[in-house]
Amino acid sequence: MKTKNHPPSTINHQPSLPSTIHHPPSTASHHPPFFIHESSYVDDNVEIGEGTKIWHFSHILSGAKIGKNCIIGQNVCVERDVTIGNRCKIQNNVSVYKGVTLEDEVFCGPSCVFTNVYNPRAFIERKHEFRPTLVKRGATIGANATIVCGITIGRYALIAAGAVVKKxxxxxxxxxxxxxxxxxxxxxxxTTLPFGRKESGVKGKGSKATCKYCGNEYVLEDGNLIVIKKK
Incomplete structure (x- = not known):
C-alpha cells in the first residue's frame, strides 16, 4: 500500500502569548489644575488659577488673568488684559470687557453688563478712550444690572438686579x-442691615446696627460703614 503524502500544512501556529502584557509608557500628560469645557476657547497667553472651572461656550482672550477657584459660567467672554481675582463667580451670558478689574470673591449675576466706552459710535474708533472699572472684593452685581464704565464699586456692595449704575x-x-x-x-x-429709613442713605452718623444673620456689628461714621465687631 502506498502512503499518501499530504502537503505541508499552511496553517501557521501562533505562539502562546506571555502571561503578562507590557504596555508602552503612557504619553498622556497630567491633567491641568483647572477645568475647561471642550466647547470653550482659551487663547494663548492666558493665566488660569488652580481649581477654576470654565463652562460651556465661553471665550477667554489673550492676556486675561483669572485667579484660583473661580467659576466661569456658560457663554462668558473675558476680554484681553482683564484681571479676575480668586474665588469669583461669573454667571451665564456675561462679557467682562477690557478695562474691567474684578477683585477677589466678586459675584456677577446672569446677563449683567459691563461697558468700557462712555459714548460709543460704530463709525468712530474709541479704544484709546476706554474708562477703567473696578469692582472691589466681595461685591455682588445682580442679574441684568448695567455697570457704566469709569466707576468703582466698593467692597461687599450689592447692586440690585436690573440697576443701571453710573457713579x-x-x-x-x-x-x-x-x-x-x-x-x-x-x-x-x-444681609440688609436694620438701620432706620433716615439712616439708609450716606448721611447717617453714629448709628449702629447688628446683622441678624451673622451677628457682625457696624457703625455709620460720616457716610462710611465701619465694622466694629466681627462674629
Missing part, C-alpha cells in the same frame, strides 16, 4: 433703580 458705590452700600441710588446698607454676608 461710584460705597463699601457695603445697596443700590437699586435706574439710575441706581443707594437704598440701604448690607453686611459682609449679604
Amino acid at each position: 461710584d458705590v460705597p463699601d457695603y452700600a445697596i443700590v437699586a433703580g435706574i439710575p441706581a441710588k443707594q437704598v440701604g446698607w448690607t453686611c459682609k454676608c449679604g
